[in-house]
Amino acid sequence: MSSTTVKTCVPTPARYCTIKQKLDTQDNPHRAVLLWSIEIEDILSEWHSKCLRKAEQHDSHGNWYNRLHLSLVIPGSLIPLTLATFSSVLPRTNILFIVGMLLTGLLSTSIGVVNPGGRSRQHRSFNAQYNELSTDITAEMVKPQRHRLEADVFLQRVMDKFNFLNNLAPPLPPTKTA
Numbered sequence: 001m002s003s004t005t006v007k008t009c010v011p012t013p014a015r016y017c018t019i020k021q022k023l024d025t026q027d028n029p030h031r032a033v034l035l036w037s038i039e040i041e042d043i044l045s046e047w048h049s050k051c052l053r054k055a056e057q058h059d060s061h062g063n064w065y066n067r068l069h070l071s072l073v074i075p076g077s078l079i080p081l082t083l084a085t086f087s088s089v090l091p092r093t094n095i096l097f098i099v100g101m102l103l104t105g106l107l108s109t110s111i112g113v114v115n116p117g118g119r120s121r122q123h124r125s126f127n128a129q130y131n132e133l134s135t136d137i138t139a140e141m142v143k144p145q146r147h148r149l150e151a152d153v154f155l156q157r158v159m160d161k162f163n164f165l166n167n168l169a170p171p172l173p174p175t176k177t178a
Helices: 019-024 038-085 097-116 118-142 153-166
Strands: none
Touching: 038 097, 038 118, 038 153, 097 118, 118 153
């Protein structure tokens, strides 16, 4: 009594039900790997310098928004404190008191609308992410070619991350080209 058996397994999300299905879903063993070339290294070098340039721009904008945030928050906090200190001396109908309160309202509204603290955090976050990507590129490029990742895999990974950052980064003013 001879019978052929087909190996099957209990269907679970992590396993395949037949050996044939398992073989059909594996990667192509004859896939040609893209080798490292001067052109690929040039593209990565260009992306590396763009990452560093964008990181520097985001750092500069982050610092600018941080200074703006401090220049709005500090006076917006000190004016009411000063007015409260002199409230027993100044009547509430005094022009100085009224101007101080209007100025405080204006500063508070400016902080809420412009949100310089949030913008500063955004720019600093993208500064860090662009620097991280440039470090990844540098770390891969200093290795001898035989120790690097496959060129197509690394190129795709860098391109995906670079495009992701470019699409989500807060806007920067256009740069002047001579």
